[in-house]
Amino acid sequence: MEPAIRVRGLRKTYAGSPAVDGVDLEVGRGEVFALLGPNGAGKTTTVEILEGFRKRDSGEVSVLGADPATHPPRDRVGIVLQGTGEFDELTVGEVVRHFARYYSRPDDPVAVIERVGLKDKAKARTHTLSGGQKRRLDVALGIVGRPELLFLDEPTTGFDPEARREFWQLIRDLQTGGTTIVLTTHYLEEAEALADRVGVIARGRLIAVDTPAQLGDRESARATVSWRTREGVLESERTATPTQFVSELARQFDGEVPALTVTRPTLEDVYLEMIGVAP
Amino acid sequence: MISLGYHQGLLEAKQFLRSREQVVFTLAFPAILITVFGSIFKGDIGAGVGFTQYFVTGMIGTGLMTAGFQSLAIQIPAERDRGVLKRFLGTPMPRWVYFAGKVIMVGFIAVLETVILLTVATLFFGLELPSTGDKWLTFLWVSVLGITACTLCGVAFSSVARTGRSAPAVVTPVALVLQFISGVFFVFTSLPGWMQTVAGFFPLKWLCQGLRSVFLPESFGAQEPGGSFDLPRVAIVLGVWCVVALLLCLTTFKWTTKRDG
Numbered sequence: 001m002e003p004a005i006r007v008r009g010l011r012k013t014y015a016g017s018p019a020v021d022g023v024d025l026e027v028g029r030g031e032v033f034a035l036l037g038p039n040g041a042g043k044t045t046t047v048e049i050l051e052g053f054r055k056r057d058s059g060e061v062s063v064l065g066a067d068p069a070t071h072p073p074r075d076r077v078g079i080v081l082q083g084t085g086e087f088d089e090l091t092v093g094e095v096v097r098h099f100a101r102y103y104s105r106p107d108d109p110v111a112v113i114e115r116v117g118l119k120d121k122a123k124a125r126t127h128t129l130s131g132g133q134k135r136r137l138d139v140a141l142g143i144v145g146r147p148e149l150l151f152l153d154e155p156t157t158g159f160d161p162e163a164r165r166e167f168w169q170l171i172r173d174l175q176t177g178g179t180t181i182v183l184t185t186h187y188l189e190e191a192e193a194l195a196d197r198v199g200v201i202a203r204g205r206l207i208a209v210d211t212p213a214q215l216g217d218r219e220s221a222r223a224t225v226s227w228r229t230r231e232g233v234l235e236s237e238r239t240a241t242p243t244q245f246v247s248e249l250a251r252q253f254d255g256e257v258p259a260l261t262v263t264r265p266t267l268e269d270v271y272l273e274m275i276g277v278a279p
Numbered sequence: 280m281i282s283l284g285y286h287q288g289l290l291e292a293k294q295f296l297r298s299r300e301q302v303v304f305t306l307a308f309p310a311i312l313i314t315v316f317g318s319i320f321k322g323d324i325g326a327g328v329g330f331t332q333y334f335v336t337g338m339i340g341t342g343l344m345t346a347g348f349q350s351l352a353i354q355i356p357a358e359r360d361r362g363v364l365k366r367f368l369g370t371p372m373p374r375w376v377y378f379a380g381k382v383i384m385v386g387f388i389a390v391l392e393t394v395i396l397l398t399v400a401t402l403f404f405g406l407e408l409p410s411t412g413d414k415w416l417t418f419l420w421v422s423v424l425g426i427t428a429c430t431l432c433g434v435a436f437s438s439v440a441r442t443g444r445s446a447p448a449v450v451t452p453v454a455l456v457l458q459f460i461s462g463v464f465f466v467f468t469s470l471p472g473w474m475q476t477v478a479g480f481f482p483l484k485w486l487c488q489g490l491r492s493v494f495l496p497e498s499f500g501a502q503e504p505g506g507s508f509d510l511p512r513v514a515i516v517l518g519v520w521c522v523v524a525l526l527l528c529l530t531t532f533k534w535t536t537k538r539d540g
Contacts, residue, residue, distance in 0.1 A: 051369065053535065074371040081369065086361045089297035090290070098290050101283060102370045125297075145370070 002065055004029050004149050004180040005050060010059035012045055019045045021204035023059070029148075032171070032181045034191035034212075037201035038275055043184050044153070046201065050182070051079050051151055064149055075104050078147030080138050082154055088127035092118050095126060096140050103145030116140045116170060132163040136170075143174065150174065152183040156190060168193055188268040198267075202275045216270035225249070228258040280373070287376045288383025295384055305350070305388060309342035309396040316464075317404035324466065328495060331404040336490035337463035338400075339393055343422065344454060344483055346388045347429030351381060352436040352450040357443030359536055368534045378434060378528065385430045393422070406494075414493045417510065421489035424517040428482045431524035438533045457483045468502060475504055482520045489513040 005027040012020040020042040027033045037043040048054045050063055052072030066073045087095045096113055100106035113122050116136040121129060126137060135155065142150055152171070156164045164187075171194050175181060185191055191198045192212040199209040208215060225245050226236035239245045242262050249257045265273075296302060313335060320330035358364055367377055400406035409415050436453075440446035458464060460474045461483040467475065478484040492500065492508035500507040 053365065053368070074369070079366075079369040081362060081365060086363060087294065089294045094290075094293070098286065099370060101286055102372045104371070141366070 001029055002062075003027060004031070004064060005033075005182065006060070006062040007046075007050070008060040010046065010049065010061060011057045012042075012049065012054070013057055018204050020049070020056075023201070023204075023206045025199065025206060025209070027180060027182060029180055030175070030178050031196050032175050032183065032194050034195035034198040035182065035184045035201060036186075036188070036191055036198055036271060037184075041201045041275070042204040043201045047151060047153065047182065047184055051077070075145065076148045078142035078145060078150040080142035080150070080152045080155060082157070086126075089125060091123050091125055092129070092137055092140075093122040095137065096144055099141045100144045105146060107144055107146045109144060112140050112144045115143075115173070117166065131158050132160070132167075135159070135167075139170065143179075147179065149180045149182070152181060154184055154186060156185070156187065164190070188266070188271055192267050200271060200274050207274055212267055215267060216265075216274055218264055218267070218270050221265050221270075224263050225261070226263075227260045234259065283373070283376050284379035285383070287372075287380030288387070291380045291384035292387050295388065305346065306392045306395055308345060309338045309392050310399040312341070313338045313396060313400050313404060317400070326496065326498065328499070329405055331400055331406050332494055333466065333491070334464075335396070335400050335406055336487050336494050337458075337461075338396055339422070339490055340425065340461070340483055340487040341458050341463045342392045342396060343389050343426045343486065344429050344457070346392065347385050347426050348433040348436065349450055349454045350388075351385065351430060351433030352440070353443075353446045355381075355434065355437035356440045356446040359437075359533065360443035364534045381434065382427075382430055385426060385433075389422070389426050409493050417489070418493045421486065421493070421510075421513060421517075424514065424521070425482065425486035425489070428486075428517045428520040428524065431521055431528055432482070434532065435524045435527035438531050442536070457481055460484075462487050468504060482517055485513045485516045489517075 003026045005025065007023055007025040010020055010023040010025075011018065023042070023046055025046075035043050035047065045054065049056050049061060050068055052063075052068035052074070055069050061068060064073045064076050090098075092113060093109065096109040100109045100112075110122075113119055116139050118129075118133060118136050118140065121133060126134065129137065135158075139152075139155070142152070155171075156167050159167060168190070171181060171183075175194075181194075183191075183194065195212055197209060198212050198215055200207050200215070210216075213219060222238045222240050223242040224236055224238050225242050226234060227249060229235050237245065246257070246260070246262065249260070295305075313331065316334045316338070317331050320334070323329045324333055355364075364377075397406065397408065401408060409418060436450065437446075440449040457478070460470065460478040461467070461481065462470070462478070463483070467478075467484070467487070470478075475484075488503065488508060489510060491503075492510060492513075503509065505512070
């Protein structure tokens with residue numbers, strides 16, 4: 001089966017300066033792909049070209065086998081934009097039911113509302129919803145058409161930790177149902193929790209694509225070993241051979257090493273290094 | 280397919296009806312105007328025809344223009360700013376459905392406010408309603424053609440304002456000046472000749488002229504600038520505006536803001 005998204009040599013220039021400068025990308029069916037990158041790196045431009053909101057200057061783009069610039073497969077794609085859509089005077093149920101009409105094989109609006117956790121709010125006017133609940137409504141509108149591919153643009157910005165966990169569960173449920181998901185986010189732990197693969201965009205280029213665990217050779221990178229000395233001072237050492245180092249420490253202490261930790265660089269450390277900000 | 284347009288209209292009408300202050304001010308506006316005018320000008324403009332009979336045509340015209348042109352040219356940029364249009368664009372909704380929804384909402388408002396206006400004017404200011412079926416028919420087609428032209432112009436003009444915030448500043452003077460030069464607030468023929476000429480390029484003047492043919496006696500046609508109510512030309516000018524505005528809507532309508540690309 002062809003991939004959900006296939007991009008070759010994508011370029012887009014604004015007023016002479018390249019926003020996207022030769023991006024190649026492939027996202028498989030059923031995959032959760034997270035796109036990371038600082039603001040202005042070309043992340044939003046890339047996603048909006050895939051969504052069919054912007055035209056590209058050059059390159060090949062195929063989304064579910066169609067060219068989004070000319071024939072965006074709207075009926076099979078769900079888009080959850082950043083803070084959009086205000087239907088203040090309508091109820092959650094009215095909005096979801098209305099959007100369901102646009103699609104050729106929509107899901108049951110009642111089931112969708114329940115799925116995003118707004119069952120109790122189905123009869124509430126949307127202006128009475130909290131920020132997190134509005135975001136859930138956004139997602140409900142994105143999935144009511146039963147999309148094969150779902151775009152989520154910074155879906156959990158402004159969420160409290162509990163709301164974020166609940167939201168993640170919703171995304172995992174969608175993935176289990178076979179939906180391909182492309183997600184942009186500023187939260188590294190979100191990418192790590194949800195994504196099968198992450199791509200890092202910087203200065204208009206996709207500089208790395210890998211699983212969250214392996215991005216930037218995290219698994220083989222130098223580890224930091226820290227422990228408390230007999231004098232009670234916290235000591236740490238970066239080493240390429242942490243196992244050997246720890247066993248030497250264990251010999252020195254003749255048993256348990258006080259306050260021992262061994263850490264690899266976090267996804268955030270690796271990411272910051274990649275985009276040129278020293279961790 | 281058609282039902283989608285109907286449901287879009289229902290959605291728009293629901294949103295309108297649920298914002299209470301908007302409902303009150305929009306629907307009562309022409310009735311308030313006729314109350315002001317009817318209270319100031321108590322005499323008649325000749326041949327036993329009251330001022331109300333003349334000005335009610337301007338009030339209907341201005342009500343239709345406010346509902347069609349002014350409100351849409353202000354509302355659409357605000358929706359564009361809030362990302363409502365972008366959200367619609369991201370769904371398989373055929374684009375005409377959005378416009379159909381607006382047309383239905385405007386039509387709904389136009390009918391309601393005109394009925395309120397005619398009721399108030401008849402009950403309190405001695406308005407005489409058209410007496411023949413012919414005149415009601417003329418009333419119907421002039422209104423429908425006029426509101427269509429205004430609505431399409433409103434949609435087309437919505438792309439002029441770049442932000443929702445600037446829209447009222449861009450739209451209001453246009454609407455206000457048109458009202459002054461098109462014979463809404465003054466007897467049209469009392470305006471300077473050059474002003475009449477300028478007004479002749481825009482739909483409001485023709486809409487009001489068509490309405491005068493309905494509410495004034497036949498003999499008043501002689502006082503029009505062209506020597507008659509000239510209904511064929513009313514139809515042609517309004518029709519041309521519909522076509523031109525529709526072409527502008529189809530070619531220049533902006534779904535996203537500059538910021539969005």
